[in-house]
Amino acid sequence: MDPxxxxxxxxxxxxxxxxxxxxxxxxxxxxxxxxxxxxxxDAQEVxxxxxxxxxxxxxxxxxxxxxxxxxxxxxxxxxxRLRMRNVRATAPADPDNDDWHVTPMPEQxxxxxxxxxxxxxxxxxxxxxxxxxxVMHVIDGRDFAAIAREMNLSExxxxxxxxxxxxxxRQRRDHAENSQ
Amino acid sequence: MTATFYSxxxxxxxxxxxxxxxxxxxxxxxxxxxxxxxxxxxxxxxxAAFDRACALAESASTMDAATRxxxxxxxxxxxxxxxxxxxFVLSLAAAVALVVLGAGLFLGLRPGLSGAPQQYxxxxxxxxxxxxxxxxxxxxxxxxxxxxxYGRDERAIDLESGEAFFRVAHAERPFVVNAGPLRIxxxxxxxxxxxTGDRVTVAVTEGRVxxxxxxxxxxxxxxxxxxxxxxxxxxxxxxxxILDVDxxxxxxxxxHRLEFVNEPLSSVVENVNRYSARPIRLADPSLxxxxxxxxxxxxxxxxWVAALPRVFPVRVDAYPDRLELARQTTAAxxxxxx
Numbered sequence: 001m002d003p004x005x006x007x008x009x010x011x012x013x014x015x016x017x018x019x020x021x022x023x024x025x026x027x028x029x030x031x032x033x034x035x036x037x038x039x040x041x042d043a044q045e046v047x048x049x050x051x052x053x054x055x056x057x058x059x060x061x062x063x064x065x066x067x068x069x070x071x072x073x074x075x076x077x078x079x080x081r082l083r084m085r086n087v088r089a090t091a092p093a094d095p096d097n098d099d100w101h102v103t104p105m106p107e108q109x110x111x112x113x114x115x116x117x118x119x120x121x122x123x124x125x126x127x128x129x130x131x132x133x134x135v136m137h138v139i140d141g142r143d144f145a146a147i148a149r150e151m152n153l154s155e156x157x158x159x160x161x162x163x164x165x166x167x168x169x170r171q172r173r174d175h176a177e178n179s180q
Numbered sequence: 181m182t183a184t185f186y187s188x189x190x191x192x193x194x195x196x197x198x199x200x201x202x203x204x205x206x207x208x209x210x211x212x213x214x215x216x217x218x219x220x221x222x223x224x225x226x227x228a229a230f231d232r233a234c235a236l237a238e239s240a241s242t243m244d245a246a247t248r249x250x251x252x253x254x255x256x257x258x259x260x261x262x263x264x265x266x267x268f269v270l271s272l273a274a275a276v277a278l279v280v281l282g283a284g285l286f287l288g289l290r291p292g293l294s295g296a297p298q299q300y301x302x303x304x305x306x307x308x309x310x311x312x313x314x315x316x317x318x319x320x321x322x323x324x325x326x327x328x329x330y331g332r333d334e335r336a337i338d339l340e341s342g343e344a345f346f347r348v349a350h351a352e353r354p355f356v357v358n359a360g361p362l363r364i365x366x367x368x369x370x371x372x373x374x375x376t377g378d379r380v381t382v383a384v385t386e387g388r389v390x391x392x393x394x395x396x397x398x399x400x401x402x403x404x405x406x407x408x409x410x411x412x413x414x415x416x417x418x419x420x421x422i423l424d425v426d427x428x429x430x431x432x433x434x435x436h437r438l439e440f441v442n443e444p445l446s447s448v449v450e451n452v453n454r455y456s457a458r459p460i461r462l463a464d465p466s467l468x469x470x471x472x473x474x475x476x477x478x479x480x481x482x483x484w485v486a487a488l489p490r491v492f493p494v495r496v497d498a499y500p501d502r503l504e505l506a507r508q509t510t511a512a513x514x515x516x517x518x
Contacts, residue, residue, distance in 0.1 A: 027221070031227070032213070035203040035234060036203070036204070036206075038238050039238060067217065075206070119251075123254075135255040135256040136252075138237050138240045138241060139251050139252065160201070163194075163202070166233055167193050173236060
């Protein structure tokens, strides 16, 4: 299903292929980046970078599986983006550019408060290991390897707990949203 | 039919969450990744469920620092326990406070200009002490939530619910507490605020405060209170009533006692529920209008409830998950606690 390319392609073929690739897999590309970056806005931005990177490839580059190539390029750019984020997080704060003093809307405020309360209740319903793995990874931002060490579990079990907790919390939130 | 669809949706949701967790692994093998993209593109419901899983994880990763440390403390503390904040969390909170304070000192000219709005909450029956970066402190009663917003022009605290005692460090920027319908401006002082929905009571233990309603009634409705005075706002009459108060009474909750003077039973019950293991409910809303004066020990709430039929025409029905106060009919035999 992956049309392979030869170095002799006429100019323009690469662009057409990239466009077709994006038309077919853009949703999956953004979803993949969204998981890696945990931010839809960043995912959309990096997807654009992937697009540009593929367009700027030398026509001579041989691509065996365009779809795999797409995800590989995305994974690399996601790593770059995460590294950039770390640099920014450790840079000194610029007090004049912080928007912390903007008063939050009361409704947003309440809904955030309720959202965290509901999340806490959903996590309370889970076995301690399941909720713990979820909080350490999703809320505290620690990677699977570190969690596995601390909880004395395999990384596969940590993933399993995180997935279970996410499914449970999602179902609780769906239930809350549907009953409103 | 519906049940079948329901469990099918559940299956999809589980698959989506499972894939989300697998994709988080940077070392996910390429064949698995391609398998995932096939799953995602096979059915629009798969994509929608995956989207929802992403959205939940994304929102959970954006919580403010205080909420995050509360979650970590509850579910992922070093000992793995889940009951109450551990010493680990408290020391973490202290460390965060130090960092905030340090950042404030580092910025030098503008201490306290160093963070997003911070929300602080306490558990039911729990107390919590908060040291703010400017040297002010807040003591939270049970089931209380406040948000600190320190800006260039004022230090603002929103009391969302519950009760808190404020000790304010004097500074040029005014210290303001927004409690529902009331705005309390500190004039160098210590004071207590209790918020029960829109019923708010402010008691001053030291110094002076200025209290004004948020609804624009102008300066005419603003009152200034000195130590030993309290004002309570009644949402039904929109009136502010000023009384003398013993500062020890107003802050008795800090010693695990709740004191009430001529307070509607509905408000008393709501405040007691911030401490009660079994919530107390009023079966008949009209009972809420009776007024109560007295003391409730927060560690012996059940016996306080059991004694209520001696002073009010109520009976107590105890259920495993709640205590219910019902109007005592002439046929009823009086108290049936437990």
